[in-house]
Amino acid sequence: MEKENRLTLGWWIIGIGGVIFLLVPLFVRNPYLLHIFILIFYFAYLGTAWGLISMAGQLSLGHAALIGIGGYTSTLMFMEWGVTPWAGMFVGAAICGIVGVIIGYPAFRLKGPYFALTSIAFAEILRIYVENTEEGPFGIPLKAAMGLLIPLKGQAPEVFQFQEKEPYYYIAFAMMCIAILINYTITRRKFGFYLMAIRSDQDAGESLGINSTRYKLMAMALSCVLTAIGGTFYAQYFRYINPERAMGLGMSIEIALVGVVGGWQTVLGPTIGSILLSPSGELVRAYFGGTYAGLHLFLYGLLLMVVILFLPNGLNDPIRRALKRLEARIRRPAVLTAQPNAPTKDSG
């Protein structure tokens, strides 16, 4: 492949950043700090999974529903049948993949904001249903608004439960890396080119042989599958899952925000967004949560407005440009000294 827009400096930063993240738990023992790191990885993961569908130019504001379905599925299977969440996670993922296709199929045939609206409606209907349903169909104990408490087993890796934060740290980190890798791989292949074409100009894409509905559905299914796995992580990490948080609009918006702020439709945008948003959101919640409940949501809203006004493509673009300039500056002296007749102070 021809290398264009190559950013060596960017690769170094990614590599060094990755190594630092890997080593953090060796030096940081404070569980609260580790918790913040876990949130960064977790929302980077969710944002990247969400980004898959935004790559097709579709804005989902209902991804919380998939966290709910994923989390509830693995938790209920564990509680009712004793199935380990490591396996239940994939059942939830499969269900969400199917749900994604069912929602996407009618919504993707429409142009405009209909998919965003459909996604909100779906998540809200699901949340309201679960909040008000003690016992679902086939006697599934949904427990209504109370939510599900994961039965504690102590240190039990076989059922996705750990006493310490470190295992969650590495699991969240691995999930983020896998999501980024999937996203990166896609952008280099036919699938990614087709998603780009669809979001850029769907009519032009169709005239070049792209079945846009099919590729949007594939992106949607993959996005939903990954988000559902995030739902299982949510339940296992917090050991509690309830409809208000896991399926609520707030969660959907936080996921979307991470992507939009960082630069949606880019591979690393959601990660950048999460590095910025997750700690600030958590700190604001921790310090002002008691007196000014909901302040972090207010700040998120403000941030969203600022970003959309001044950086409609998110932070990814300006960071890329800055890195490019820096790289050019680093390289220029080397080019100058290579010129044989460059004037020097000593000449003459």
Add this chain to the structure above:
Amino acid sequence: MSLLQVEKINKNFGGLVAVRDFSLSVEKGEIVGLIGPNGAGKTTVFNMIAHFYPPDSGRIFYEGKDLTGMKPYEICQLGIARTFQVTKPFVNNTVLENVMVGAFSRTNDPREAQSKSLAVLRKVDFFAQRNLLAGELTTVDHKRLELARALATEPKLLLLDEVMAGLTPSEKVQLLGLLRSIRDEGITLIVVEHDMKAVMTLCERIVLMHRGEKLVEGTPQQVSSNPQAIAAYLGEEYGTT
């Protein structure tokens, strides 16, 4: 069997008749010109052949196959490519990436798509601009990008909607040569064009449309000497009565 057989297609937009009972038969290896005043229905005919919208009535056959009910992407996969009069570049991507989207219609391998795209870019003399963002190009270059993307889908029939517009005379001569060489590779061309000199030299057969209907059809000599054609569109300059 004709490569393309259009049988009495009709299209109305609201109460407006855009195309009425239009028929056309195109043989393999031909270059057919579709001319006529603005609003005559030329682009509408293209859109119906490419199935951007279906004809209200009538049928279109390609290699003997009825295209009724097909989607634009299926038409492309069958080997009919088109360019848009109002260009539709993928503005945030490079020229090469734009063309690769077209090439991916015949391969799943990014390497192969890239090498094919580079070959197409060389052919249309666009290789030097391959790493420029499509959004930074001029309108004239967008037309060339449309042509390159369409060629990358390896069509057997190519519908070109005003690719000459805005070109300088020398660029036009160059493009005419390119279109002939494309034809010599076995690709059939239907061109919509307003530059009569170009159409007359390029096409073996010309169809003149007027108010949604086919007015005159024939060789450039026949059309340019037809009094109806002169009255409706050509005027005295290209008329040879």
